[in-house]
Amino acid sequence: MKQASGEKCINLKLKVWRQKAEESNGRLESFKAENISKDMSFLEMLDVVNEEIILSGKDPIALDHDCREGICGSCGAMVNGRAHGPEKGTTLCQLHMRHFSNGDTVVIEPWRSRAFKVVKDLVVDRSAFDKIIQAGGYISVNTGGAPDGNAIPVPQEVAEKAMDAAECIGCGACAAACPNASAMLFTGAKISQFALLPQGHPEAKKRALAMVGEMDKQGFGNCTNEKECEAECPKGISIINIARMNREFLKSSILS
Amino acid sequence: MKLDSKIPDGPLSEKWDRHRFELGLVNPANKKKFEIIVVGTGLAGASASATLAELGYEVKTFCIQDTPRRAHSIAAQGGINAAKNYQNDGDSIWRLFYDTIKGGDFRSREANVYRLAQVSNGIIDQCVAQGVPFAREFGGQLANRSFGGAQVSRTFYARGQTGQQLLLGAYGALSRQIAAKKIRLFTRRDMLDLVVIDGKARGIIVRNLVSGKLEKHSADALVLATGGYGNSFYLSTNAMASNVSAAFASYKKGALFANPCLTQIHPTCIPVKGTYQSKLTLMSESLRNDGRVWVPKIPEDKRLPAQIPESERDYYLEEKYPGFGNLVPRDVASRNAKHQCDIGKGVGDTQLAVYLDFKDAIKRDGHDAITRKYGNLFEMYEKIMAQDPYETPMMIYPAVHYTMGGLWVDYNLMSTIPGLFVLGEANFSDHGSNRLGASALMQGLADGYFIIPYTIGSYLAEASHDKVDEDHKEFNTSYNEVEARIEKLISIKGKRTVDNFHRELGNILWEYCGMSRNNNGLKKAKKLIKDLRAEYWENVLVGGSEYDFNQSLERAWRVADFLQFGELMVTDALERQESCGGHFNENYQTDENEALRDDKLFCHVSAWEYRGNSRKPKLHKEPLKFENVELTQRSYK
Numbered sequence: 001m002k003q004a005s006g007e008k009c010i011n012l013k014l015k016v017w018r019q020k021a022e023e024s025n026g027r028l029e030s031f032k033a034e035n036i037s038k039d040m041s042f043l044e045m046l047d048v049v050n051e052e053i054i055l056s057g058k059d060p061i062a063l064d065h066d067c068r069e070g071i072c073g074s075c076g077a078m079v080n081g082r083a084h085g086p087e088k089g090t091t092l093c094q095l096h097m098r099h100f101s102n103g104d105t106v107v108i109e110p111w112r113s114r115a116f117k118v119v120k121d122l123v124v125d126r127s128a129f130d131k132i133i134q135a136g137g138y139i140s141v142n143t144g145g146a147p148d149g150n151a152i153p154v155p156q157e158v159a160e161k162a163m164d165a166a167e168c169i170g171c172g173a174c175a176a177a178c179p180n181a182s183a184m185l186f187t188g189a190k191i192s193q194f195a196l197l198p199q200g201h202p203e204a205k206k207r208a209l210a211m212v213g214e215m216d217k218q219g220f221g222n223c224t225n226e227k228e229c230e231a232e233c234p235k236g237i238s239i240i241n242i243a244r245m246n247r248e249f250l251k252s253s254i255l256s
Numbered sequence: 257m258k259l260d261s262k263i264p265d266g267p268l269s270e271k272w273d274r275h276r277f278e279l280g281l282v283n284p285a286n287k288k289k290f291e292i293i294v295v296g297t298g299l300a301g302a303s304a305s306a307t308l309a310e311l312g313y314e315v316k317t318f319c320i321q322d323t324p325r326r327a328h329s330i331a332a333q334g335g336i337n338a339a340k341n342y343q344n345d346g347d348s349i350w351r352l353f354y355d356t357i358k359g360g361d362f363r364s365r366e367a368n369v370y371r372l373a374q375v376s377n378g379i380i381d382q383c384v385a386q387g388v389p390f391a392r393e394f395g396g397q398l399a400n401r402s403f404g405g406a407q408v409s410r411t412f413y414a415r416g417q418t419g420q421q422l423l424l425g426a427y428g429a430l431s432r433q434i435a436a437k438k439i440r441l442f443t444r445r446d447m448l449d450l451v452v453i454d455g456k457a458r459g460i461i462v463r464n465l466v467s468g469k470l471e472k473h474s475a476d477a478l479v480l481a482t483g484g485y486g487n488s489f490y491l492s493t494n495a496m497a498s499n500v501s502a503a504f505a506s507y508k509k510g511a512l513f514a515n516p517c518l519t520q521i522h523p524t525c526i527p528v529k530g531t532y533q534s535k536l537t538l539m540s541e542s543l544r545n546d547g548r549v550w551v552p553k554i555p556e557d558k559r560l561p562a563q564i565p566e567s568e569r570d571y572y573l574e575e576k577y578p579g580f581g582n583l584v585p586r587d588v589a590s591r592n593a594k595h596q597c598d599i600g601k602g603v604g605d606t607q608l609a610v611y612l613d614f615k616d617a618i619k620r621d622g623h624d625a626i627t628r629k630y631g632n633l634f635e636m637y638e639k640i641m642a643q644d645p646y647e648t649p650m651m652i653y654p655a656v657h658y659t660m661g662g663l664w665v666d667y668n669l670m671s672t673i674p675g676l677f678v679l680g681e682a683n684f685s686d687h688g689s690n691r692l693g694a695s696a697l698m699q700g701l702a703d704g705y706f707i708i709p710y711t712i713g714s715y716l717a718e719a720s721h722d723k724v725d726e727d728h729k730e731f732n733t734s735y736n737e738v739e740a741r742i743e744k745l746i747s748i749k750g751k752r753t754v755d756n757f758h759r760e761l762g763n764i765l766w767e768y769c770g771m772s773r774n775n776n777g778l779k780k781a782k783k784l785i786k787d788l789r790a791e792y793w794e795n796v797l798v799g800g801s802e803y804d805f806n807q808s809l810e811r812a813w814r815v816a817d818f819l820q821f822g823e824l825m826v827t828d829a830l831e832r833q834e835s836c837g838g839h840f841n842e843n844y845q846t847d848e849n850e851a852l853r854d855d856k857l858f859c860h861v862s863a864w865e866y867r868g869n870s871r872k873p874k875l876h877k878e879p880l881k882f883e884n885v886e887l888t889q890r891s892y893k
Contacts, residue, residue, distance in 0.1 A: 021805075039529045041640075047534055047755070054753050054799035054808055062805050064322060066495040068535045070636060071420055072326040094639045119466055120805040123322075127443070130323050134435040138428030139387045143307040143705045146378070146385035149412075150342065153396025154389075162389040163414060166421060170325055199387045 009035045010102040014049065016061055017109040022117050022125075028107070038098040042085060043068060043075060045097055062121040070094040070234065073169035076176070077122045078109040083173035083232040091171060091234040111176035115183070115219040126172050128218035129186060135214035136207040137190040139199050152198050165192040167235045174229035174237075180221030185229040187215045188245035189237050195248050205255060208248035259512070259863060259878045262666040263367040268884050269349075272371045275667070279710050280717030287312030290716050293460060293475040295447045295502055297324030297430065299423055299697060300680030301481030303704025306429035308479075309438035311709055316473060317430070318445045318462060320497050325427045328483060328495040329700060332419025333540035333633065335401060335411035336383075336697040338376040343400055347408040349373045354885060356695060359405040359585050360660070360688020361837035361851060362859070362887050363515070365880060367667060368685045375706040376698050380412055382705055386425040390414050401629075402545050403693040405585035405892075411694040416540055416633045422697055426704070445471070446810060447482070447502040449734045450509045450676065457506075457676035458724045461734050463742075465810060468803035470735055472726040477675045477712055480506060481704070484659035484681040486519065488818045488825065489770070490762025492656035493525060493538040499814040500821050503663050503682055511671040512863035512876060514684035515661035516821070517829035520691055520838050521771050522657030523589035526640050527609040531759075536655040537640060539612070539633055541693040544582040546617035546626065547650070549573050549589070551610050555600030561611055561649050572596060580892040587690040587838045587851070588892060590654035594771050595849070597653075604651045613649035654771060658696060660687045660838060661828070664863040664878075668711035669703060672863075674719065677712055679703035684861065689837025745812045746802055750795030754812045757792050761785065761815070761822055769826050774842040778830045782823060789819040824864060824873065831875060834858040846889065855887050 012033040019026030031053070036045050043065050050060040065075040075092040079085035085095045100106065108122065116124040154162075166189070174185035191208055194200025200207070223242055230239045264275040282290065290313050294305045297319040305317040319327060339352040352373040357364060380398070384390065390412050391399040400409040414421040433439040444465040451459035451474070459474040485500035486492035507513045524539045550569045557564065572592060574581045584592075593610045596602060603609050618626050623646065627634070634645045641651070662684040669677050669685070680700040687695065725731075768781035792815070800806040835844040835851035836858070844852040853859075861878040 037530055037532060040532055041534075044532050044534050048532060050799075050808075051753050051755060054797060057799075059800045059804075060808055062807060066321060066326055066497050067328060067331045068496060069331055069537045070639075071331050071417065072321075072328070072495065074321065074326050089635075090639065094636070096639065096642070098642060123805065126322060130325075130431065130434075133325075133428065134431045138432045139385065140432060141382075141385045141429075142310045143303075143382060143429075143709070144378075146381040149340070149380045149384040149390075150397050152384070154392050155396050156392045156394050159389050159392040162387075163391075163421075166389050166414075166424065167417065169420075170323070193389065194387050197387050197389065199385060 008038050010038060010097065010100060012036060012100060013105045015105065015107045016121070018061070018121055019118050021120060026118065036097050038096070040097045041068065041093055042079070042095040042097065043093045062123045064123050065093060068093040071169060073171035076111060076171045076173055078112065078176065080107050083177040084234055089234055089236050111172050113172070113175045113181035113220070115175065115181065116172060124172070126170070128220070129170050129172065129183070131218055132183065132187055132211055132214045133190065136203070136210040139194060140203060154197060158196055162193045162196040165189040165196070165237065165241050168237055169235055171234060173232045173234060175220060177228040177232035178221065179226055179228065180224060182223045182229070183215050183218070183220035184223045184242045184245065185233060185237055185239065187211050188241035191248055192241040192244045195244060204248060205252040208245065208252045209256065212245070212249050257672065257865065257876060259664070259876050260666060261365065261878060262668060263365065264667065268366060268370050271367050272374055276710055279714035282713045282717045284312055288314060290314065290477070291316065291475040292477050292479060292712065293318070293473060294479040294481060295460065296327065296481035296483065296682070297427070298327035298329035298481060298483060298680060299426055299700030300704045301327070301479070302423065302426035302430045303701050304479050304481060304679060304708045305439055306426060306433050307705055307709045308712070309433035309436070315433070315439045316442065316475065317439050318442045318447060320444065320446050320465065322443055324430055324441065324443070325424060327423065328498055329423045329697070330420045331495065332697055333416045333538065334542035335403065335413035335418045335694040336379065336422060337403065337410050337694040338380045338412060338698065339373055339410060340377055340380060342398060343409045345408045347410050351408065352376060352410065355406045356686070356692055357688065357885055358890060359692040360690055361853065361890055362688065362855070362882065363836050363880065364686055364688035366882060366884055371707070372686050372699060372702050375702045378706060379698060379701045383422055383425050386428060388414060388421045388425045401542055402583060404541050404544060404583045404589065405692040407580070411542070413542065416542070416630060419697060422701065426701070448505060448738045448813065450506045451730050451734050452509050452673060453724055453728060453730045456674045459726065459731060461738050466805050468806060470738060472731045472735060474724050474726050474731070476721045477677065477715060479677045479679060479708060479712070480663070480682050481679040482682045484662065485821060486656045486659050488761070488822050489656040489765050490758045491528065491533060491536050491766070493522060493536050496535065499817065501814050501817045504817045504821050506663060506671065506673065506676060508866050509673065510866070511673045511676060512664040512865050513661070513824060514664035514861050514863045515828065516825045516864065517769065517832060517839050518660035518689050518837065519656060520586055520658040520660060521590045521654045523586055523593055523654050524612060524652045525655035525657070526637065527604060527606060527651055527653040537636065538655070538657060539637060539650065539652060541586065543612060543630060543633060546629070547582065547612040547614050548616060549582050549610055549612055551596045551601040551603060561603070570601070577892045584892045585690055585692060590771055591840060593654055609651035609653045611649035612652045614645060615649070618646065658691055660684065660689060660691055664861065668714070669707055670711065670715065675715065677708060679708060689839055742802055742809065742813070745796065745798050745809065745816065748794065748796050748798070750797050752795050753797055754808060754815050757788065757796060758811070758815045758818065760788055761819055764788070765822055765825065769829050772840045772842050773829055775830065778826050782826045785819065785822045785826065789823070792816065792819055827873065828862055828864065831862060832858055850890070859887070
């Protein structure tokens with residue numbers, strides 16, 4: 001493998017949140033990240049740091065990551081106070097080091113939200129999101145017996161809007177960025193997808209009530225229109241989805 | 257051991273119907289008495305879990321991620337095939353079957369592939385009913401796009417995130433069954449061993465990745481849907497945690513491993529930039545619908561793409577394959593890209609790339625139309641490469657993407673261990689020696705939604721299954737072996753990190769068992785891997801401790817298996833003295849450098865039986881019979 005020529009490298013100072021387990025106290029620990037190629041992703045930079053930590057006989061920094069192409073939603077951390085770092089519309093794995101400057105200090109912390117407990121270091125427990133989906137984030141059809149795919153026409157603009165909402169990767173940045181740790185963007189996106197599509201209509205009423213109820217139960221806060229969620233969402237999910245969720249919820253509450 | 261594929265008799269188009277009728281049934285009231293373990297929550301695992309639970313079985317589902325929604329099926333971009341013929345362009349079940357068999361270079365089973373084509377249409381219907389937001393035409397009908405290896409437009413898609421949307425559909429169905437308490441979900445669990453009792457698969461040993469504790473889980477039948485082994489190569493388009501360990505543990509317990517040398521190198525990936533690189537990113541094959549592949553006509557041409565006039569560009573795929581053009585199958589496109597780079601016509605800093613150019617498509621259809629089709633892919637490219645593909649052509653190069661080989665299964669998707677079923681990429685069954693684009697999603701969901709629910713029922717109905725206790729001695733033996741291996745890995749405390757070894761293994765496999773292979777290289781690789789493995793067990797350095805959230809240890813276990821599995825890949829590649837699809841042995845090629853099969857000697861599945869760490873595995877051959885299609889030299893001209 002040939003190294004790209006003319007590569008520019010930078011040196012950084014990292015301050016990383018270290019926490020042994022949920023019940024332990026945490027603290028920021030300093031590391032040097034040296035000779036970091038600007039073409040590296042943020043996670044590749046952390047790989048380099050972790051290799052050095054391992055070689056020095058210490059415990060490497062724990063972080064969730066998997067696909068490294070911005071779609072699985074595993075990775076995520078607060079980088080200098082911003083969810084997924086300074087670039088808009090980007091997951092941590094797709095944030096490249098060319099967006100940092102030589103000598104920068106980079107503070108890396110886990111998602112902050114009452115509903116997301118720290119598992120270790122930068123790893124948090126996001127199972128609260130699964131619980132919200134389990135409350136009704138699906139259409140109740142068993143396998144088999146579905147009508148032909150073209151039986152129900154879906155206007156293109158409706159399909160596109162549903163897709164805009166469905167693009168959510170469940171990373172948790174919305175809740176982490178929100179001053180109230182609200183999960184309304186996450187929940188609203190799923191409710192919207194099914195509220196828009198005709199297939200979702202039969203259960204729309206039940207769905208909105210159940211999902212919103214579960215969201216509250218999991219300890220997420222309320223929305224006060226700060227729009228931090230939309231600003232930090234790596235997939236650019238719009239807060240229109242929160243408005244649509246509120247409408248669905250209101251409709252369901254009045255009608256039930 | 258005799259391999260019995262259990263392919264039903266009768267005409268091809270009636271086999272599955274007849275078989276379904278002949279399969280045993282479990283009385284609805286009795287289903288809840290059976291426990292089924294499903295390992296993996298990608299398309300195959302999630303769809304199987306949900307469907308089995310809907311039928312009434314008690315399901316225990318395991319995944320390595322923090323939530324089932326993150327399995328790597330999520331990253332599939334381009335689409336899913338089905339023989340709907342909505343475009344009225346001549347598609348049919350038979351054509352999808354034929355394209356898939358031919359695309360696989362005639363190394364798959366006719367009966368399996370035909371069944372896959374048959375159930376493909378039901379998958380689309382099912383996913384639409386679940387609320388998967390597929391792309392639509394203005395009139396509200398489902399839209400299609402074209403993919404490699406086919407001349408009809410049969411690929412359904414949701415922007416460039418089809419895998420994500422299909423997986424979220426299956427995850428929704430899975431979540432519904434969790435809420436109904438029909439599925440017990442175990443996240444952050446790594447399957448480290450298979451427990452076989454009285455010759456049947458009865459349980460697994462998993463490591464809880466948060467506490468580090470080992471757990472024993474028993475069941476009446478098991479379903480493995482643990483994906484492929486592309487990460488043997490270190491750099492691939494797989495997710496970081498994708499691994500071969502669950503399949504390899506099953507192989508060591510008696511499941512045969514089929515065609516491990518068959519790996520798919522995908523032609524359109526973002527090129528490698530440096531040694532720190534941790535993974536490769538795919539750019540969907542759907543881009544080849546509109547993008548034109550080219551290199552400069554003159555080798556070592558260092559000009560920027562915009563400075564190279566039309567007359568000095570070599571659109572080598574369009575030139576060489578006028579029939580399919582840029583949409584030749586993946587193996588053909590990859591080999592041709594490698595060839596262009598080998599003769600010095602590669603582009604970019606490393607000269608290991610070719611251009612994929614959208615200029616003509618943007619001129620023809622407009623910027624917006626291209627954004628609608630590929631917007632997220634263009635964005636992803638720009639983020640990684642810091643270049644705007646609307647303005648300058650993409651640079652792409654082949655990368656390891658998918659593995660056609662996998663655990664051997666019969667027509668019921670059962671391995672050679674009774675009660676162990678294998679679905680999706682983890683099995684070997686449907687793609688022969690080269691998978692066509694948009695067929696992996698089809699296969700994963702076909703296996704999970706429409707095949708396993710019937711075949712596993714028949715297994716449970718026919719065999720008698722005493723309940724087993726998790727304190728059974730086989731569970732304890734397995735548990736102790738796993739524990740000892742973990743302790744060993746931790747205690748070595750050598751000088752090289754796990755990733756360092758993995759990278760070296762990857763380089764060996766890429767160099768000698770990658771896009772093209774030859775006997776000398778393979779023999780050399782075998783020795784190199786053996787030596788590397790020996791060093792690994794003397795000199796690996798695993799950070800952290802055993803009973804902890806320890807990602808270094810997770811990787812150490814997986815790399816230990818990759819090192820052993822790598823040798824099996826090479827052994828299989830050496831055994832197959834022909835070229836077919838993704839297995840290109842340089843000694844066997846046509847005058848036009850296409851793969852030259854040997855149907856007399858190698859028209860079979862190679863299934864390997866484990867016989868201990870120090871003995872060569874035993875080869876079993878399952879002959880492939882072609883009664884409905886003629887074996888031809890693939891031609892995409």
